[in-house]
Amino acid sequence: MKADPKRVLTGNHFINGNHSATEGAIAAGCTFAAGYPITPSTEIVERIAARFPRVGGVFIQMEDEIASSICLQGGAWAGHKSMTVTSGPGFSLMMEHIGLAAITELPCVFINVQRTGPSTGLPTKVGQADMMQARWGSHGDYEVIALAPSSPQDCFDFTIDCFNLAEEYRTPVFLMSDEMVGHMTEKVVIPEADQIDLLERKFYTGPKPYLPYKPEANGIPLMSKAGMGHHYHITGLTHDDRGYPVLTKEVQETMMERLMGKINDNREKLMRVEEYMMEDADIVLVSYGISFRMAYKAMEMAREKGMKVGLLRMITCWPFPESKIREIAQKVNSMIMVELNYGQMYIEMDRFANAYCKTGLVGSPCGEVHEPEEIFAGIQEIAK
Amino acid sequence: MTTQEVRLGGFGGQGVILAGMILGRAKSIFEDKFATLTQDFGPEARGGAASCAVILSDDPILYPNVFTPDVLLAMSQGAFDKYIGGLKKGGILVIEEDLVNVKEVDPSITIFKCPATRFAEEIGRKIVLNIVMYGFLVAVTGLLSEETARKGVEASIPKGTEKLNFAAFEKGYQYGIEQKAKTG
Numbered sequence: 248m249k250a251d252p253k254r255v256l257t258g259n260h261f262i263n264g265n266h267s268a269t270e271g272a273i274a275a276g277c278t279f280a281a282g283y284p285i286t287p288s289t290e291i292v293e294r295i296a297a298r299f300p301r302v303g304g305v306f307i308q309m310e311d312e313i314a315s316s317i318c319l320q321g322g323a324w325a326g327h328k329s330m331t332v333t334s335g336p337g338f339s340l341m342m343e344h345i346g347l348a349a350i351t352e353l354p355c356v357f358i359n360v361q362r363t364g365p366s367t368g369l370p371t372k373v374g375q376a377d378m379m380q381a382r383w384g385s386h387g388d389y390e391v392i393a394l395a396p397s398s399p400q401d402c403f404d405f406t407i408d409c410f411n412l413a414e415e416y417r418t419p420v421f422l423m424s425d426e427m428v429g430h431m432t433e434k435v436v437i438p439e440a441d442q443i444d445l446l447e448r449k450f451y452t453g454p455k456p457y458l459p460y461k462p463e464a465n466g467i468p469l470m471s472k473a474g475m476g477h478h479y480h481i482t483g484l485t486h487d488d489r490g491y492p493v494l495t496k497e498v499q500e501t502m503m504e505r506l507m508g509k510i511n512d513n514r515e516k517l518m519r520v521e522e523y524m525m526e527d528a529d530i531v532l533v534s535y536g537i538s539f540r541m542a543y544k545a546m547e548m549a550r551e552k553g554m555k556v557g558l559l560r561m562i563t564c565w566p567f568p569e570s571k572i573r574e575i576a577q578k579v580n581s582m583i584m585v586e587l588n589y590g591q592m593y594i595e596m597d598r599f600a601n602a603y604c605k606t607g608l609v610g611s612p613c614g615e616v617h618e619p620e621e622i623f624a625g626i627q628e629i630a631k
Numbered sequence: 632m633t634t635q636e637v638r639l640g641g642f643g644g645q646g647v648i649l650a651g652m653i654l655g656r657a658k659s660i661f662e663d664k665f666a667t668l669t670q671d672f673g674p675e676a677r678g679g680a681a682s683c684a685v686i687l688s689d690d691p692i693l694y695p696n697v698f699t700p701d702v703l704l705a706m707s708q709g710a711f712d713k714y715i716g717g718l719k720k721g722g723i724l725v726i727e728e729d730l731v732n733v734k735e736v737d738p739s740i741t742i743f744k745c746p747a748t749r750f751a752e753e754i755g756r757k758i759v760l761n762i763v764m765y766g767f768l769v770a771v772t773g774l775l776s777e778e779t780a781r782k783g784v785e786a787s788i789p790k791g792t793e794k795l796n797f798a799a800f801e802k803g804y805q806y807g808i809e810q811k812a813k814t815g
């Protein structure tokens with residue numbers, strides 16, 4: 248299905264990443280958002296509050312992030328494409344409900360404009376230290392999908408992708424933005440509505456009784472929504488096809504195999520990476536989000552000095568592009584993760600690469616983006 | 632021109648950020664090149680001072696921060712004092728001459744002065760001083776063509792204010808051309 252022209256601000260814009268993400272959500276058909284404004288994501292809820300009433304959407308400012316992250320789930324069960332937006336401590340408060348969205352298989356989008364932590368940290372400064380939290384923050388096993396934008400244009404494009412992935416896999420999907428991308432203003436090209444492909448939610452239209460967790464052939468059950476006439480039960484407890492709690496190991500196993508499998512079995516399909524100057528590279532930088540841009544600059548500096556440096560950009564951070572990392576690691580001398588934290592995605596990269604090549608990290612306590620020179624120094628260090 | 636970095640600073644309320652937005656919008660949309668704007672953001676940027684930096688380039692921009700701009704536009708003494716140290720040797724300093732007292736600067740720096748607030752008052756609304764200053768900036772630096780610079784204004788102002796804003800732009804631009812001719 249194509250986007251609704253009434254929801255698409257077709258044209259060339261000079262806007263910041265946060266506003267661009269909002270336009271992406273609107274173009275994607277998001278009609279319900281709940282949030283509690285927090286720096287540096289506030290511009291998103293501001294624009295949602297201004298724009299949603301004009302495009303047939305509802306925004307509720309909740310009392311906090313715990314309420315926001317459960318409110319959006321009510322919206323999604325009512326049939327809306329739903330999202331919430333947060334940063335820093337707000338993301339921490341949402342963790343319990345991310346697990347609920349995972350076990351109830353709810354399509355929804357969380358935008359996290361990352362700032363510097365821990366705790367309130369540096370509220371107005373950039374960070375990328377919530378990457379592991381996005382993956383593991385709620386208790387129990389579950390899989391997520393997370394994309395990392397590097398520019399305001401990505402914020403528009405990837406927010407649409409997040410909504411499509413949420414609908415396709417019935418799972419919470421994260422846009423892991425950051426303060427720099429969110430507040431940076433650049434040209435954003437918003438295409439014609441008929442150039443934007445959307446995945447619409449598939450509802451169950453078969454005979455009653457409706458079994459809310461009976462999977463289709465692709466392992467993903469069809470949804471219902473309030474008002475369609477179905478009686479069903481939704482719970483955070485381990486449940487069977489009917490959605491009722493069945494607290495046994497057998498049902499847990501069946502449920503978990505499907506929950507994990509629907510993402511894990513599609514790892515290759517979900518993997519989105521970009522490769523730069525890899526043909527002859529013996530040192531490969533790996534990066535994502537805002538740090539990708541600095542890593543690119545450092546790669547150019549290294550190339551000017553005659554060093555054979557390439558760059559792998561991860562667009563999908565979760566699921567982690569492990570097959571690509573393994574493939575590259577077997578061909579090069581070293582791989583270096585560039586990120587604004589003390590080594591989070593580095594742990595994953597190292598896990599898949601260290602059997603084949605040297606690995607290194609150019610991390611940061613956050614607060615500012617890397618100077619390309621810092622990354623170049625890191626390259627020289629590992630190349631010794 | 633391949634890449635030019637511009638720092639704009641002044642008081643909150645002067646429209647410094649909007650001037651930067653127009654510059655970036657004109658370059659990226661109407662000249663189909665690249666522009667990245669970043670602003671000082673945080674408790675220190677609320678209230679008194681306002682500042683932004685714009686990178687204009689023929690090529691995609693990677694590193695977004697600006698520490699040593701080619702051009703500094705200072706519309707307050709505070710902005711001048713804070714940012715003059717970062718201005719590149721051989722760079723261009725553009726000031727609101729009634730609001731900024733230029734202390735000693737490196738002799739390699741070219742200075743252009745514009746009484747933008749007075750001009751804006753003559754035009755009828757003090758609020759357009761940023762557009763006067765933007766017109767002046769564009770004229771003395773050549774960062775944009777006159778045509779795209781004007782399109783940038785047109786795309787950035789509320790409907791119904793075109794006459795006022797274009798008058799402000801013309802005033803600043805023409806004065807800039809005159810001043811530039813004097814400087815040689």
